[in-house]
Amino acid sequence: MSGTLDRPFDVGLQAERTALSWQRTTLSSAVGFLVAARLLVVDFGILSILVAATGLLITAMLFVIGHRRYRSAHAILVGSSGKRVALTSAVPLFAWAVVVFSLAVFGLAFTILIELAG
Template sequence: MTLFDPGLQPERTELAWRRTALALGAGSLIALRLLPVAFGHPAWAFGGVAGLALAATLWLAARRRYRAVNSVLVRDGDRGVLPGASIIAVLAALVLAIGLVSLAVVILTALHSG
């Protein structure tokens, strides 16, 4: 007997990851446009390009994870072993790093302007 409900939960999860990737991509495009203008150094564009690459990687990883999870659930039900959650850990670490860098930029900008 399997308790797996073949509803749309795995698909909703994938769509949530897609929204996260789209938000990251949009933020990266904004950073790509505004950071070099605001700080006057083209190296700031690297953050925007890296963010776009991360968004594309996240999009593809979410799709691959959806397929893997769905195939395990269809084949083995809720008794199957799902793939690891490394994508979640990587995203959390990257969000923490981006937050710390952003905080450092704000503090350094405030110190230099004041």
């Protein structure tokens, strides 16, 4: 049974490409949080490190969710034998939207604070 679940579901590998895009997105998000912390630590000290740590924690959780989502969808698709099946919810996508929006709000807040301080 394990060999069946390890084979790709389709020739186009859509589920695999989606999983890879989730991995690239989480990696770029993690790098963004680390770069932001590095650039803002001089002006904001521990606050920038706390924001980056929170962002990294959320990014790690979303990476795990994305991986679980892929494995679940892959198992359902492989086991469905061509039948139409309902897959997963849009909760991880909403979570990403919240993370991106929060990052934009923090960026705006830091920019305003830097302008007011300078």
